[in-house]
Amino acid sequence: MWFFGIIAMITFVTMLVFGVLSIFSLKTKDDKGKRNIIVASSSLGICIITFLVSMALYGNHLENEEAVSKMNEEQTAVSNKLDKEIEDKQTEYTQKELEVNELNTKIEENQKEFEAALAIVEDKEATEKELEKLDGQIKEKKSEVDKINDDIKKKKDELAAITGQIKEKKDAPVTLSAGNFTVGKDIPEGRYKAVPNGGAGNFFVNDGADVNIMIGKGEFYESEYVFDAYEGDEIEITTSVKFIPVE
Structure with missing residues (x-):
């Protein structure tokens, strides 16, 4: 210029x-x-x-x-x-980066909580399996105990029948006709001597699991039979039977 x-x-x-x-x-x-x-x-x-x-x-x-x-x-x-x-985009990028970091932190926290909850669930399942196993063992032992009690009751009845050491109680006997009866409802719980009431027939307790005899007079019949009647036992007789309370 x-x-x-x-x-x-x-x-x-x-x-x-x-x-x-x-x-x-x-x-x-x-x-x-x-x-x-x-x-x-x-x-x-x-x-x-x-x-x-x-x-x-x-x-x-x-x-x-x-x-x-x-x-x-x-x-x-x-x-x-x-x-x-460019400055605005850089600011926006920085903000998004912070948000991503926050989300990653939350994901890590939730992952830890999930793992803890999963461990609790797994421990619960293991405990439930152990309880089921123990419950099965308890039922098995209870069944064994019931069987032993039944065996003891039978042996006592057999012993009483062999030795003849039966002492009748002063309570009035209970006479039942042929039919099905429930201990605790039709006849009180207790120890009885069963004798035929003029006839002969089958005598079952709990479908023959506890008592399975033919009661009456004759070569193949029992003239009397001592047994323990427990609450809820089912008695089935095909002839009239007299139940005498004994000690």
Whole structure:
């Protein structure tokens, strides 16, 4: 820019100098003076053309400089906009990263809780299996105890029948006709001596599991039979039987 200013200044000074020389040459009337006028005019024309060209170049330079300045401003605005967008995206990325970290932390905590709950469930299942096993053993032992009690009751009845050491109680005997009866409902619980009441037939207790005889008179019949009647026992007789309480 300063270069074009200097050219314009030199052109203006040159024009001024040649203008002054032309004025002085006009005062001379000889051929030499005329030649000087022609030279001065030519020089003045060249100076004017040079000046105009310089001014045109200067104007073009100003336009170019304004365009460059405008372009630089636009580039700066675009660059600032892009920088702002990049900064916003960076902030958004940082926020999302924090959220992801929080979610990972929650997942780890929930995983620990799940593993603890799973361990409790597995321990519970193992305990339930152990309880089922123990319950089965208890039932098995109870069955064995019941069987032993039944054996003891039978042996006592057999012993009492063999030794004849039966002492009748003062309680009134209970006479039942043929049919099915329940101890505790039709006849009290206790120890009895069963004798036929004028007939003969089968005598079962609990479907023959505890007592299974034929009671009556004759070679194949029992004339009397001592047994223990427990609450809930089922008695089945096909003839009338008298149940005498004994000790």
